Amino acid sequence: EVQLVESGGGLVQPGGSLKLSCAASGFTFSGSAMHWVRQASGKGLEWLGRIRERGYNYATAYAASVKGRFTVSRDDSRNTAYLQMNSLTTEDTAVYFCSRLDYDDWGQGTLVTVSS
Amino acid sequence: DVVMTQSPLSLPVTLGQPASISCRSSQSLVYSDGNTYLNWFQQRPGQSPRRLIYMVSYRDSGVPDRFSGYGSGTDFTLRLSRVEAEDIAVYYCMQGRHVPYSFGQGTKLEI
Numbered sequence: 001e002v003q004l005v006e007s008g009g010g011l012v013q014p015g016g017s018l019k020l021s022c023a024a025s026g027f028t029f030s031g032s033a034m035h036w037v038r039q040a041s042g043k044g045l046e047w048l049g050r051i052r053e054r055g056y057n058y059a060t061a062y063a064a065s066v067k068g069r070f071t072v073s074r075d076d077s078r079n080t081a082y083l084q085m086n087s088l089t090t091e092d093t094a095v096y097f098c099s100r101l102d103y104d105d106w107g108q109g110t111l112v113t114v115s116s
Numbered sequence: 117d118v119v120m121t122q123s124p125l126s127l128p129v130t131l132g133q134p135a136s137i138s139c140r141s142s143q144s145l146v147y148s149d150g151n152t153y154l155n156w157f158q159q160r161p162g163q164s165p166r167r168l169i170y171m172v173s174y175r176d177s178g179v180p181d182r183f184s185g186y187g188s189g190t191d192f193t194l195r196l197s198r199v200e201a202e203d204i205a206v207y208y209c210m211q212g213r214h215v216p217y218s219f220g221q222g223t224k225l226e227i
Contacts, residue, residue, distance in 0.1 A: 044206075044219060044220075044221050045159070045165060045208055047210070047217040049216075097164060101212070104166065104170075106164035107164065
């Protein structure tokens with residue numbers, strides 16, 4: 001059974017940083033691109049970024065709204081993807097999902113609240 | 117960046133009746149391999165999204181055949197042949213042709 005479990009969410013002050021983790025199991029993690037998507041309360045889905053597999057040199061891509069502030073990375077030895085978030089603002093408050101989009105696998109999401 | 121525009125944003129439906137959602141992309145979603153990378157997702161309250169349709173018209177495993185997708189280039193449609201109570205949710209189109217990927221605003225089906 002495929003499982004994606006996000007962790008690391010919580011309350012952070014504006015201007016602060018947070019690193020989310022996505023622990024994967026049930027599939028060949030090293031052979032899969034991993035994506036991050038977020039959803040503010042009552043709002044739509046927003047694609048944030050993705051990291052490809054080793055065969056594609058771990059290429060990354062980002063949405064304009066987070067480029068330069070957020071970094072997607074992975075550790076294939078730990079079957080884990082990460083989202084490093086810096087310079088957070090209240091606009092970044094949302095539930096953050098990791099996903100293996102190509103296969104429609106999603107985590108349950110982790111809530112990030114940016115507030116003073 | 118590619119902008120995905122859905123309409124309507126809210127769709128009153130009647131159980132047992134058909135319904136359609138439109139999605140338009142600001143650029144063609146056709147890739148050099150000949151495939152068109154347009155997906156449809158369903159999200160019920162409190163749940164993670166679930167993909168219904170990939171590459172315009174291919175239904176994911178377990179998706180009822182009352183869901184169908186069609187379109188080409190920049191114009192796409194998700195059709196429900198007859199709405200059932202379990203279909204009340206928000207539906208999103210998403211393009212996977214150009215990075216950054218992007219979702220439409222979402223269409224809320226309401227009774």
